[in-house]
Amino acid sequence: MARTDAVFRNSFNGLIKICNKLKVNDKLDPESTLATKLDVSRTVIRSVLQAFVKLNIIKISGRTKTLIRMPNKNDLLTIQERTISLGQLETDFLNWLLHFDVPPNTILNVTKVSKQFSVAPHTLQEFFSGLSRFGLIERRAKGGWILRGFTKNFAIELSDFRVVLEINAIRHLIKLPENHPIWSQLGELKNKHNDLLRNIDQNFHDFSQLDELYHITINKIVKNRFVEEFQKIISLIFHYHYQWDKTEERSRNEAAIKEHIKTIEALLNKDEILAIDCAKKHLNTSKQTLLSSLITHNLG
Amino acid sequence: MARTDAVFRNSFNGLIKICNKLKVNDKLDPESTLATKLDVSRTVIRSVLQAFVKLNIIKISGRTKTLIRMPNKNDLLTIQERTISLGQLETDFLNWLLHFDVPPNTILNVTKVSKQFSVAPHTLQEFFSGLSRFGLIERRAKGGWILRGFTKNFAIELSDFRVVLEINAIRHLIKLPENHPIWSQLGELKNKHNDLLRNIDQNFHDFSQLDELYHITINKIVKNRFVEEFQKIISLIFHYHYQWDKTEERSRNEAAIKEHIKTIEALLNKDEILAIDCAKKHLNTSKQTLLSSLITHNLG
DNA sequence: TTGAATGTTTTTAATAATAAAATACAATAA
């Protein structure tokens, strides 16, 4: 079999659902209507209808399709759920890279990796091609792919780029009018930081999540597809490392919270110079954490 | 045939070249050495050697491979040159999009487009997947790809992003030490601008090239893989449009040259505020030109 | 004996072939 008949099976079960809303002797909609309803081509609908005729669920004469018996559970076709979304693949793959300390210059075997993540080889190829735009992996001359990141240079360049994007976001943010929702959001964010700071001894683990929220709040101000694409990757990598590097976690997080609060206060006071200064300081701390965690894991 | 035997054919001709450096009765290098020399696997070398035996070019006995006749031109295998590089594909494809005013939301037919650019369908798929990271094209739910850009929003977001990157480059540039080559390069660049300005009536067409040089000179200061990836796309699109939009070209170019000169002078004086101001003004002009040329071509 | 070289087998990736689905076009009946 060349293509899977997943679309057929889904449509088959979909038509059963539609029939279940009817009574025996009711007439079915025309092919094109059914096709639109199930968001597939008429070709598929026609195959499904033929299958229904064979199962004596419907009777076709001319242009009238009559339901002659209610379909039941036994009529349903089984569907193997093994297609994960491209977004999920991205998360899973990056998590795998980071979690298992896959070293740089590892040759990635498309066949094996595609099995591991239960996707078709060509889906993975497509995905790899996308990632290669970020310099994380590269095509090899003799075929296949090679993992380039996370090297020290990758981390440095990623951090630097992050600074560029986030400082830009801050410049935009500070110019927003008084009635923009961002200001109340920042107030709330500040409260959350203070709350965590009060219970830092018990809850210092929660900082990872708060850090992500902090950066998202600031960066979402810039509505730009290019920026957003990068933020996805940046956020994933930094967020993962925060969870990962456990050395001096408590004191590290406490310091970071204070940096956040300073930045938020500067933003609320619309002090651009100070806000940028504070943000840069925090981003630099973050960069050092990322670098040191790479060294701890013998990467880079 | 599943895979092409292009590697075999290239290695075959490669080995002929190697043999031509020998004399009759000379011995050939071991398989593994030949494999390294031609940068292919031993498997290929072995097939080529077998082919050479059949053609009575060499004689193999045990581990000695003796040249028994000089190979000639007739022995060479023909190689069909129709593989273009991935970089070339990128340039060709974007040029096609821009040159033929391919409208947004066009459904791209992988089979047809791959023939048009004479690449394998899966190569194109891979390439499309990469481009989709920039939001230029998208995967369709029912299969295939759809062209999203160049819409007005795409152009606006691209321009805005360009500003972020270039202003960042300027901030870095201005901090460079006196002995850095950039300062003499900027001096030269300024002279080129003045030269063109003196002969603007005759040579205003040459500005397109000068504009590209100007932006490259500034942006190359930032050594960052993410920035560089974007600059490739940005440069292609803006540069193309400059060549394209012929309305008021002379006066438009003259104004742009003056903006360039002002920026360069500010940079040479290390006046950061002024340089950023001038650069922003120029980038905004550039953005407006891009937008108006989109409207002229009924895109967006 | 040892290690470089060759022989053999297994694995992997690129492409052609193929079946499913989408689309386009033609015919028909209400």
Added chain:
DNA sequence: TTATTGTATTTTATTATTAAAAACATTCAA
């Protein structure tokens, strides 16, 4: 006419296949 169905064509997703790479085993010469 126009909505609907029938038929043909195009296109995509996946499988099967072949070339090439890589791994492993063996042999031979120093």
